[in-house]
Amino acid sequence: MAEFTMPSLGADMDEGTLQEWLVSPGERVRRGDPVAVVETAKSTIEVECFETGTVGELLVEPGRTVPVGTPLALIETESVEPEKPGRKPSRGRKQKVTRKPETVPTAPPEPAPAGVQEPPVALPAEEHPPYEAVPLVRQLARERGVDLETLHGSGLHGRITRSDVKRAAARQPRARITPLARRLAGELGVDLAAVTGTGRYGAVRADDVREAAAGPATASVSDHAEPARTAAEPARTADDRAAAMRRTIAGLMARSKRDIPHYYLSTTVDMAAAMGWLREHNRRGPMGERLLPAALLFKAAALAVREVPALNGFWTEDHFTEGDGVHLGVAVSLRGGGLVAPALRDADTLALPQLMARLKDLVVRAREGRLRGSEVSDPTITVTNLGDQGVESVLGVIYPPQVALIGFGRVADRPCAVDGLLGVRPTVTATLSADHRATDGAIGARCLTVVDRLLQHPEEL
Numbered sequence: 326m327a328e329f330t331m332p333s334l335g336a337d338m339d340e341g342t343l344q345e346w347l348v349s350p351g352e353r354v355r356r357g358d359p360v361a362v363v364e365t366a367k368s369t370i371e372v373e374c375f376e377t378g379t380v381g382e383l384l385v386e387p388g389r390t391v392p393v394g395t396p397l398a399l400i401e402t403e404s405v406e407p408e409k410p411g412r413k414p415s416r417g418r419k420q421k422v423t424r425k426p427e428t429v430p431t432a433p434p435e436p437a438p439a440g441v442q443e444p445p446v447a448l449p450a451e452e453h454p455p456y457e458a459v460p461l462v463r464q465l466a467r468e469r470g471v472d473l474e475t476l477h478g479s480g481l482h483g484r485i486t487r488s489d490v491k492r493a494a495a496r497q498p499r500a501r502i503t504p505l506a507r508r509l510a511g512e513l514g515v516d517l518a519a520v521t522g523t524g525r526y527g528a529v530r531a532d533d534v535r536e537a538a539a540g541p542a543t544a545s546v547s548d549h550a551e552p553a554r555t556a557a558e559p560a561r562t563a564d565d566r567a568a569a570m571r572r573t574i575a576g577l578m579a580r581s582k583r584d585i586p587h588y589y590l591s592t593t594v595d596m597a598a599a600m601g602w603l604r605e606h607n608r609r610g611p612m613g614e615r616l617l618p619a620a621l622l623f624k625a626a627a628l629a630v631r632e633v634p635a636l637n638g639f640w641t642e643d644h645f646t647e648g649d650g651v652h653l654g655v656a657v658s659l660r661g662g663g664l665v666a667p668a669l670r671d672a673d674t675l676a677l678p679q680l681m682a683r684l685k686d687l688v689v690r691a692r693e694g695r696l697r698g699s700e701v702s703d704p705t706i707t708v709t710n711l712g713d714q715g716v717e718s719v720l721g722v723i724y725p726p727q728v729a730l731i732g733f734g735r736v737a738d739r740p741c742a743v744d745g746l747l748g749v750r751p752t753v754t755a756t757l758s759a760d761h762r763a764t765d766g767a768i769g770a771r772c773l774t775v776v777d778r779l780l781q782h783p784e785e786l
Contacts, residue, residue: 327376328396334365334372334701341365342390343397345505345531352380354400359697361397362530366573368665369694370701378402387505387531466490502529513538570663578722585640586761589720592773594780595743596736596751602783614678618736619710622753624680624786626708626731627651627672629775635764636729636757636772637705645728645763654704654724655684657691665691666707666724667700677786712736718754728760729769731776 331341345362354360359371360380381399385391466473471493478485502510502517506529510517513534520537522529599621607615630637631651638647651673654666667687672680690696706727711719712735719732734754741750755776759769779786 326381327378327400327402329360329374329376329398329400331363331391331393331395331397332372332698332702333393334363334370334698335367338365338393340390340392343385343387344369345387345503346383346398347371347503347528347530348380350380350383354378354380357699363698366569367663368659368691368696368701370696370698372698374400376400376402503531505531506534509534509538567662570659574663577725581722581725585723585725587723587758588761588766588769589756589758590766590769590773591718591720591754591756592777593739593741594753594755594777595741596753596780599780599783600736600751610678614681616677616681618712618753619733620677620681620684621780621783621786622710622733622755623653623655623669623672623684623708624675624677625776625779626706627653628779628786629772630706630729630731631673632775633768633772635768636759638728638763639705639726640728640760640763641726648703648705650705652703652705654707654727655687656707656709656721657688660692665696665701666704667691667696668702668704670700670703706731709733712753718756720756721758723758723760728763729772730758731772732756732758 331343334341342364343361344364346360347362348354348358348360354374355377356375357373360374361372363370363372379401381401383398385395385397391397471490473485473490476485476489476493477483479489502522506520507517509515509531510520515534515537517529517534520529520533523533596618600618603616603618603621634647635645637651638645640646650671652668652670653672655669656664656666658664667690669675669680669683669687675683687696687700704724704727707721707724707730709719709721709730710733712733714735716734717737718734721730721732723730732755734756736751736753738749739752740747741752742748743750755773757769757773
């Protein structure tokens with residue numbers, strides 16, 4: 326039995342509000358599946374499960390704010406193989422948990438399947454008709470809206486399995502509905518059939534229900550009005566969110582400037598070769614693989630810090646720890662004000678079209694509040710590009726516990742001397758803010774030199 330706890334989604338997070346469960350007790354989850362929606366001071370984030378198993382008990386109700394590390398749910402991990410006669414589960418797991426009846430019965434196997442009309446006699450534990458499957462399957466059927474009496478089971482003796490239910494649910498035109506969304510719909514008088522889901526695979530989430538709730542439907546709620554307000558309490562107004570985000574950013578940036586001895590470097594990079602290659606690539610390539618200059622800049626930054634790893638990591642407990650990969654924290658401005666910096670993981674290994682696609686997806690989901698927990702918890706260095714705002718250069722504040730931030734201004738035509746001749750060429754100003762505890766100026770300068778060198782050979786990015 327493993328605990329699913331409130332994760333730390335950044336250095337500025339001490340607590341989070343559980344906004345919504347995306348799973349129910351008895352539902353099977355895999356490592357990496359989103360299981361809950363957590364609201365922090367800066368964003369709403371889908372948090373993934375770190376175990377593979379079955380959801381046991383949900384310990385925290387939606388709407389509650391709890392400290393980082395608080396257990397939110399219990400996950401019954403799959404540490405045993407399908408049940409065999411005379412063998413008990415390992416690690417002393419509670420006998421309540423078992424998905425085993427779905428695949429292997431506890432009684433000895435029948436000599437032959439010919440007498441399928443006598444399963445109640447051959448299997449004393451199964452005294453129900455085949456369509457009344459094990460409790461976990463019945464619960465899954467209720468959640469997916471599947472009528473078990475209409476199914477033909479594929480399990481032993483015609484027993485209905487979870488796979489049968491999932492296949493039947495997939496054939497239905499109905500979308501998945503999260504438990505909180507279903508409860509809110511009842512309280513607010515919303516017809517779920519008329520709600521379009523925005524969650525994963527079209528799932529209807531609590532926010533979809535709240536958005537669909539009209540004035541008259543809300544007014545019809547009387548006795549249940551208080552629970553609805555309690556559940557919706559985390560959904561603060563835009564002004565409240567903006568104020569909370571500004572307080573969080575203010576605290577973190579003040580801490581950064583107080584504790585981190587910054588030093589700043591800048592260089593002007595000739596972008597003639599890069600922009601020429603970019604135009605040719607976009608002309609010849611398919612529409613879906615067209616690139617923006619930001620893709621070249623970010624890839625050059627990722628390769629540069631891979632070559633200069635002293636800037637790629639964290640300063641914790643008075644020493645530097647190198648990151649386990651190059652995970653660029655991309656600074657994204659939010660429509661309501663403020664910013665987040667989700668991670669573009671393993672950016673140094675991505676081909677340019679792949680990096681461009683992931684960058685677009687990351688920005689869209691950041692602004693829609695659909696980030697994953699893993700995307701906000703482990704950036705190893707932050708990169709910011711304010712060129713689209715017309716900024717010439719940006720000298721950023723380091724996001725602790727990171728030790729560096731790379732900034733890019735706009736690519737613009739400027740007069741410059743090349744081979745003794747004065748001309749007009751596209752250039753960009755690249756800057757570095759770095760932690761003097763972890764590195765010195767010579768190391769920072771080497772990083773910017775590598776960025777410059779890489780952008781002169783864009784075909785190698």
